Amino acid sequence: MLRNNIQKVIEEAFRQGIAEGVLPDVPIPASHQVVSPKQEVHGDFASNLALITASEAKRSPRDLAGCLAKILEVNPLFHKVEVAGPGFLNFFVAATWWQENLRTIWGAGDSYGESLTGNGQLVHLEFVSANPTGPLHVGHGRGAAVGDSLARVLKAAGFSVETEYYINDIGNQMRTLGTSVYLRYLEHFGHDVEFPKDYYQGDYIHDIASIIVSREGNKYLDTPLESCLTSFIDTAVEIISSDIRKDLEEFRVHYDNWFSERTLHDSGLVDKTISELQDKGYMFEEEGALWFKATALGDEKDRVVKRSNGVLTYFASDIAYHRHKLERGYDLLVDIWGADHHGYVARVKAIIKALGYQEDKLQVLLVQLVNLLEGGKIRAMSTRAGEFVTLREVLDDVGSDAARFIFLTRRCDSHLDFDLDLAKRQSQENPVYYVQYAHARLSSVFRNAVEQGISLAEPQDIDISLLNTPEDIKLLKQLDALPCLVADAALALEPYRVSYYLTKLAGQLHGYYTRHRFITDNPDLTQARLLLAHVTRIVFRKGLELLGVSAPEKM
RNA sequence: CCGCCCAUGGCUCAACUGGAUAGAGCAGCGGACUUCUAAUCCGCAGGUUGCAGGUUCGAGUCCUGCUGGGCGGACCA
Incomplete structure (x- = not known):
């Protein structure tokens, strides 16, 4: 540093x-x-x-x-x-400084790269928050990778972080979901039903219906939809949510909280917040509906909070949810959304201001859409038609490591071409292996050292001045940069920088490896180089951990 | 029609938020394995940063206007 x-x-x-x-x-x-x-x-x-x-x-x-x-x-x-x-x-x-620094890194060990930059500031990170109406798709995967890695980076830089998944478990689309399952349920028993186009088409709806059939048999056949809809919704949400959690778990994405939208209504917070904003003069009625005066706070349109039929909009929940988050006492709120929601930024910022907070209390990161390429062609994605590539599919296909790394190689506001063929390829073209291989090579050096009965001495007994070639110095400089890089990535909310750093470090290590040997005829030189290898391995492990990618010892 | 995002070698992207001669990786060409893993390395070639102005010591980066692409713009989510 x-x-x-x-x-x-x-x-x-x-x-x-x-x-x-x-x-x-x-x-x-x-x-x-x-x-x-x-x-x-x-x-x-x-x-x-x-x-x-x-x-x-x-x-x-x-x-x-x-x-x-x-x-x-x-x-x-x-x-x-x-x-x-x-x-x-x-x-x-001076070269001596870089060499000396090796001992510092050694001393820091696995905590090397961490800093107190964030000063313990409390950051709330909400990401993915996909509706429990279907499986996660690749776009969600990118958001998940970015959010989870950002949390790791922020923590390493000395911020306190809480991650959260907001579950839209109420409202119109829940009705649609329950009804979709109900109709497939009827179909299962040979009923001829008309399945509306704008209902959920995916195969997983059939799967859920089958599960209900096996659990409860035909008991709903003679029940009118209205009296059994709730149980169809509940079962569907239960199954879909648990699949979502499984996918995220396998993707090594961790959440501290799962926040239910329903609880905002049940606790009365939605009504309470609306009436408070009403008192503050941020609400007005027009044509039988209740509106939030967003234009007064920088949005381009006013937004409906309660429709003329008396039903609250999702935006009403968003107001209450952000109030809830604001009052939990975080120093910073970060929302990570798909870029197709960019139209929401201004209205949510307007909420923040209406509730009496600075608008930069909330940072919204927009994650651009993912183009999935297979055989050089783009696989089109449309959500409601049920034709999307799921995160599960990608995980089964290319694995968590490759997927995470690729999601984290680009700035999140740039479009990402995810080449499935390339992600599966075990070669130079695949950046994951390039970095992981560097770590595996170093691990292999130590296996060989052990075999030859060589063990690493205490750093103070090693003549580090022997690390004096241009390749040594370059590597030493790059190792020194990690804590700064992590701190910068945290402050900029840009976890992708870590993958860049690692790719460059891997390049230097591979270059070093072909040019020099770690285990040499000279015991003193061997010790110095093994110390370098050891410390470099620490940095690879740390960096990969920040990305949520594994650091294999053998490949 | 309006708003947001993007535009950098053939392709995919960087450029530390305004710094010095715009850098990597693929793909292309030419080389390197009797020694710790060749999933690797070395070399060559490739550019008027979409176009036109402006701001200043200095612009890929900031402001304005175009061009082209993506996404949004319901009392839908």
């Missing part, structure tokens, strides 16, 4: 320069950034401090940078500090 140290060192040097009168007395802007430059010739880290203070200081950036460099170059952390380009400060870190 050298980057943060360097930032502090630079800012201290700046204050020192002010005290000595060689630098102008201006504040350090919050936009001061220490970054690792794209180009190696620009050093290990670069600072833009001189550039961003120049105008306020009324001095040239290069002039300021020069003064800073003079103060900083005596620091033993650096072997070189230079002024470059328009006024960047480039820092070249």
Whole structure:
């Protein structure tokens, strides 16, 4: 986590320069950034401090940078500090520092990569929340991977996280679901029924009907729909929910809470919240319906909360649900939705404001749709027609590891082409194996070491200065970057960065592996390299764990 | 008609949120296994960042207007 140290060192040097009168007395802007430059010739880290203070200081950036460099170059952390380009400060870190850092990582062990960046702030993460009207499809899978991995990343970065699945277990579509099953139930007994097009068409409806048949026989045959609908709904929801949970479990997605929409109504919170918003003047009646004045809070339309037939809309539940979440005392709410729900963002933000909170209390991440490719062709997906590729199907086909990794290789607001053939292929083209293989190779090195009776010494007894080739230093730098990367990914709510990091680390490890041997004729060198291998393995395990992907010891 | 998202080598994507000469992986071509796993590595080639303006020391990134694609826009969910 050298980057943060360097930032502090630079800012201290700046204050020192002010005290000595060689630098102008201006504040350090919050936009001061220490970054690792794209180009190696620009050093290990670069600072833009001189550039961003120049105008306020009324001095040239290069002039300021020069003064800073003079103060900083005596620091033993650096072997070189230079002024470059328009006024960047480039820092070249001494090799001994990178080598020394190996012991730090060793000491941190499995907790390496974690930080206190989040300061224990409480984050609520809601994701997937698919209606229990059918199995999860690939799109939900992407949301699940993103949400679960984000939770892991946030925790590692020192946030407290609660994950939650919101279950829409009430309302119109529950009626439709129950009726769909009821009709299939009648069909089962040879009744000729007309099955409406906009009802749930999927095969799983037949399956549920069969289960009811085997459990309860024909007892509902002579019962009018109205008096048995509830039990059809309950059974359907029970079966579908439990399948959803099974799928998520196999996908290594964990939830702290399962939140039922029904409880919002039963507890009276929906009515209570609506009447409070009414008192605040955010509601009005028109044409017999009750409306939420969303346009007053940045939405483009006002939204119906209670229809003229007296039935509450889903939006009414959303209002109560978000109020419930807000009052549970989180510092931040994160909702992860499919991108097709983007039209909802403004109205939910309007709720947040109406309830008296800052709108940035809620961050909505929109996960773009997934194109599933098979044989080079896109498999079309339509939800109600029942023609969708389920998450279950993908899991059975390519496995949890490949699926999760692929879902987490792209920024979530970019469309994702999920190539089923590629995901199954065990080769270079498949990024999962590339990373996992790196971990397996390292594990294999240790198996060989044990066979040869070599065990790793205590780090303080190892001559780490032997790790001095360019490949060593590159690897050491990459290992150092993990905690910063995790912290950045957490703050940006972008778990995909971890997969990028790991792919790059794997590349470096594979390069190292072909060029150098870990177990050599020289016992001292072997110890140093085994320490490097050990620590690199720690980082792979950590990174893969953050993605929810396994780290196999053999492949 | 209105709103949101996207546009970067043949393909799929990066670019640390405004930084330096736009980087990877596939696919293509050429090389590397008597030594810890070749599910690997090394090299070559590939670009006016969709178009046109603007903002400033500096733009793939920000603002405006186009073009093309995706998704939304019910007292449906």
